[in-house]
Amino acid sequence: MEHKRVIPVLVAVLVAACIVVSVIIISRYNQTNFVPVDSVNSIVSLLESDGITVDRASVNREIVRGTVYRCESAGYGSKVAELLDVGAVKSTYVTPSGEATVLENGGIIVFGNDFSIKYAKNGNAGEGGTRSVSPFEAGIGEYSEDWAEAAKAAREFMNRGSSEFKSVGRIELDTVVQGVTKSGQDFYVTCTRTLDEVEVTGNEMLCVVRSGEVVEAEGTWNFLVPGSTYSVRMIDVPSVLFNARGDIISGAGEGTPVKIERITKCYTLLYDSESSGFFLIPCWKIDTDVAGEYVYNGINGEFCTKK
Numbered sequence: 001m002e003h004k005r006v007i008p009v010l011v012a013v014l015v016a017a018c019i020v021v022s023v024i025i026i027s028r029y030n031q032t033n034f035v036p037v038d039s040v041n042s043i044v045s046l047l048e049s050d051g052i053t054v055d056r057a058s059v060n061r062e063i064v065r066g067t068v069y070r071c072e073s074a075g076y077g078s079k080v081a082e083l084l085d086v087g088a089v090k091s092t093y094v095t096p097s098g099e100a101t102v103l104e105n106g107g108i109i110v111f112g113n114d115f116s117i118k119y120a121k122n123g124n125a126g127e128g129g130t131r132s133v134s135p136f137e138a139g140i141g142e143y144s145e146d147w148a149e150a151a152k153a154a155r156e157f158m159n160r161g162s163s164e165f166k167s168v169g170r171i172e173l174d175t176v177v178q179g180v181t182k183s184g185q186d187f188y189v190t191c192t193r194t195l196d197e198v199e200v201t202g203n204e205m206l207c208v209v210r211s212g213e214v215v216e217a218e219g220t221w222n223f224l225v226p227g228s229t230y231s232v233r234m235i236d237v238p239s240v241l242f243n244a245r246g247d248i249i250s251g252a253g254e255g256t257p258v259k260i261e262r263i264t265k266c267y268t269l270l271y272d273s274e275s276s277g278f279f280l281i282p283c284w285k286i287d288t289d290v291a292g293e294y295v296y297n298g299i300n301g302e303f304c305t306k307k
Contacts, residue, residue: 034061034062034063035061035062035063035236035237035238036061037061039238040056040059040061040238041056042238043059043238043241043242044056044059046242046245047241047245047260050245050249051249051255051256051257051258052245052248052249052257052258052259052260053257053258053259053260054241054259054260054263055260058260058262058263059237059238059241059263060236060237060263061236061237063233063234063236064234064265065231065232065233065234066231066232066234066265066281066282066298066299067196067229067230067231067232067282068229068230068231068232068279068280068281068282068299069195069224069227069229069267069279069280070227070228070229070230070278070279071222071224071227071278071279071280072227076111076223077092077099077101077109077111078092078101079164080109080111080161080223081101081103081107081109082103083160083161083162083163083164083223084109084119084157084160084161084223085103085105085107085109085119085121087103087104087105087107088103088104089101089102089103089104090102090103090104095110097112097113097114097116098110098111098112098113098116099111106121106122107119107120107121107122108120114220115202115220115221115222115269116219116220117205117217117218117219117220117221118217118218119214119216119217119218120215120216121213121214121215121216122215146187147180147182147187149212150180150182150187150189150209150212151177151180151189153189153207153209153212153213153214154175154177154189154191154207154209154214155175155177155191157207157213157214157217158175158191158193158205158207158217158221159173159174159175161221161223162223162224172194172195172196172197173193173194173195173196173224174193174194174197175191175192175193176191176192176193176194177189177190177191178190178191178192185210185211186208186209186210186215187208187209187210188206188207188208188209189206189207189208189209190204190205190206191204191205191206191207191219192204192205193221195267195280198265198266198267198282199264199266199267199285200222200266200267200268200269200280201266201267201268201269201283201285201295201304201305201307202220202222202268202269202305203219203220203221203222204219204220204221205217205218205219205220205221206218206219222269222278222280224280232282232298232299234265234282234284234298234299235284235296235297235298235299235300235301237263237284239301240263240284240286240296240301241260241263241286243296243301243302243303244286244294244296244303247294247303247306248260248286248288248291248294251288251291251292251294251306252288252290252291256290256291257290258288258289258290258291259288259289259290260286260287260288261287261288261289262285262286262287263284263285263286263287264284264285264287265282265283265284265285265298266282266283266284266285266295267280267281267282267283268280268281268283268295268304268305270297270304281297281298281299282298282299283295283296283297283298283304284296284298292306292307293306293307294306295307
């Protein structure tokens with residue numbers, strides 16, 4: 001009889017202990033991986049007092065991790081030129097704003113120090129030598145089969161320039177076609193890019209496609225060459241919003257109501273002058289209705305760019 005009484009008590013004690021341990025584990029997990037609700041409420045209220053509204057649901061409480069990609073800069077121009085144009089390099093020379101690479105097949109690519117790029121298959125991409133059409137002047141046209149072929153040609157061309165980087169790991173690096181227009185026999189294809197399905201800011205390219213191949217290209221694009229990667233703990237969204245308050249107020253003008261429409265993860269380029277290398281770092285992008293978009297370093301929360 002004693003055993004029959006003791007066993008239920010032991011089971012009850014064991015269940016209670018499991019519940020206590022589970023509560024402790026969940027509590028520790030939430031403290032480590034989530035921002036307190038009070039912190040979210042505080043930043044939302046603070047922004048509202050400044051005339052900036054944001055939906056609480058869009059303020060991610062989860063503390064996430066991101067990947068930093070370190071890319072090699074040695075021989076950058078030659079490596080990318082050979083991949084893009086599928087030809088051997090004949091010569092390189094310094095230009096006022098960067099470096100030009102001439103290929104044996106007659107193609108030429110001018111790389112700017114700010115990651116601007118001008119390409120011409122027939123060798124006329126000197127300083128200001130390509131067509132004076134800026135990225136995104138091409139709009140989104142109605143679908144047609146030949147336009148789809150032009151978009152495919154541009155996408156394959158741009159992806160080719162970073163194909164060596166993709167081979168070092170399971171990285172989803174892709175070119176996204178934003179629009180296609182036609183002028184005469186030429187198609188103008190506007191492109192942006194994603195890394196692991198996340199936007200890479202500042203990458204906008206206009207490709208001129210003729211007879212199924214890219215004959216000219218112009219814009220800003222950081223092609224990636226093999227390097228190293230490491231994981232980082234990203235700064236939480238409420239902290240980024242706190243840092244963004246002053247920038248948004250200045251961008252909209254004192255007293256102008258602003259609505260934050262989206263807060264999303266992205267990647268942006270960071271140049272390291274000490275090592276002459278560059279990094280793609282995870283960032284937070286804040287889109288507003290009247291004050292533009294703001295990008296903040298996902299590691300330390302510092303302001304990166306505004307558009």
